Amino acid sequence: MTALGSLIAACCCVSGCSVYGPDLRDGALTTGGASGATPGGGGALGAAAGDAGTDSGGTGNEDAGAGNGAGTSGGIGPTGGKGGASGGSAGTAGAAGKGGAAMGGGTTIVDPALIDDLEDDDKSINIVNNPRRDGIWDVNNDGTVGGTQTPLPGKFEPTALAAVDRPYADDLFAAYMKGSGFSSFGAYMNVSMRSYADYSKTPVYDASGFTGVTFLAKVGADVATTKKMRVRFISGDTDPRLGKCKLTTDTPTPAPTELCYNHYYVDMTLKSTWQQMTVKFKDFIQGTDGKINPSIDLTEMYGLEFYFATNTAFEVWIDDLSFTTD
Numbered sequence: 001m002t003a004l005g006s007l008i009a010a011c012c013c014v015s016g017c018s019v020y021g022p023d024l025r026d027g028a029l030t031t032g033g034a035s036g037a038t039p040g041g042g043g044a045l046g047a048a049a050g051d052a053g054t055d056s057g058g059t060g061n062e063d064a065g066a067g068n069g070a071g072t073s074g075g076i077g078p079t080g081g082k083g084g085a086s087g088g089s090a091g092t093a094g095a096a097g098k099g100g101a102a103m104g105g106g107t108t109i110v111d112p113a114l115i116d117d118l119e120d121d122d123k124s125i126n127i128v129n130n131p132r133r134d135g136i137w138d139v140n141n142d143g144t145v146g147g148t149q150t151p152l153p154g155k156f157e158p159t160a161l162a163a164v165d166r167p168y169a170d171d172l173f174a175a176y177m178k179g180s181g182f183s184s185f186g187a188y189m190n191v192s193m194r195s196y197a198d199y200s201k202t203p204v205y206d207a208s209g210f211t212g213v214t215f216l217a218k219v220g221a222d223v224a225t226t227k228k229m230r231v232r233f234i235s236g237d238t239d240p241r242l243g244k245c246k247l248t249t250d251t252p253t254p255a256p257t258e259l260c261y262n263h264y265y266v267d268m269t270l271k272s273t274w275q276q277m278t279v280k281f282k283d284f285i286q287g288t289d290g291k292i293n294p295s296i297d298l299t300e301m302y303g304l305e306f307y308f309a310t311n312t313a314f315e316v317w318i319d320d321l322s323f324t325t326d
């Protein structure tokens with residue numbers, strides 16, 4: 001088995017895999033304003049809408065009582081929550097209690113291809129329905145004694161960008177990972193498509209409506225920092241959760257051609273300045289260690305990994321991660 005094979009074979013979730021609970025979503029990019037924002041004039045009594053980014057968006061307090069009778073200008077739409085609700089509707093004169101419903105129940109206007117730009121400063125990706133997408137960012141490594149990884153697995157948080165580190169002026173947060181000293185299979189930053197209480201039963205995500213992924217990336221300027229990064233597509237064909245491939249620990253011992261973790265991948269070379277990187281799903285390939293499938297099945301996606309090989313020092317920023325549609 002090659003070095004890559006061994007790392008892939010060992011690459012089940014060492015830790016943190018069961019932390020993908022269903023409550024980690026923030027909903028900030030679906031319906032509802034992030035915080036309900038400022039109440040409008042006419043709809044003043046309904047202005048409590050849109051509690052902090054819940055999935056369904058808030059509804060107004062319909063029992064708020066009579067309006068103030070003005071009912072002319074309606075509520076100002078909330079601006080909280082990127083892509084949040086798109087404006088409230090006017091309160092009805094004398095019945096302003098309804099005003100809030102419109103404010104909190106705005107429709108989703110976020111680009112459905114955008115996985116996350118980190119600007120909400122949380123580890124949840126943007127929540128999208130049909131098909132459902134509600135995963136998280138995290139990092140992981142092979143557990144080599146003495147290896148270091150920041151953030152620690154299970155502790156991912158977006159990194160605030162210093163002004164000099166921003167790819168563009170109003171970009172405040174990115175995903176960041178730094179570390180070294182992993183000699184078994186290496187380390188990676190991962191982005192799951194679904195959060196599920198029982199990790200082993202995590203549903204797959206149907207990505208067949210997309211053609212690839214694009215993101216901004218840069219690596220650290222230190223000469224010891226590797227510039228080589230592998231983007232891996234974690235699928236139902238290569239991850240054991242769907243039962244389509246086997247583990248070395250299975251009985252009877254499976255053939256090498258039956259093994260999991262032979263993930264689809266694309267290798268790339270990054271720079272210490274921000275670049276837009278785009279990879280198309282048709283260009284993802286498999287290695288030779290493990291089960292080889294006829295083609296990548298986009299309907300059974302678990303997630304992506306930004307992976308660094310064994311015995312490398314790595315420092316990477318990722319931002320504006322999005323699917324492509326062309």
Ligand SMILES: [Ca+2]
Binds near residue numbers: 116
């Ligand atoms: Ca987020």
Ligand SMILES: [Ca+2]
Binds near residue numbers: 172319
């Ligand atoms: Ca960002």
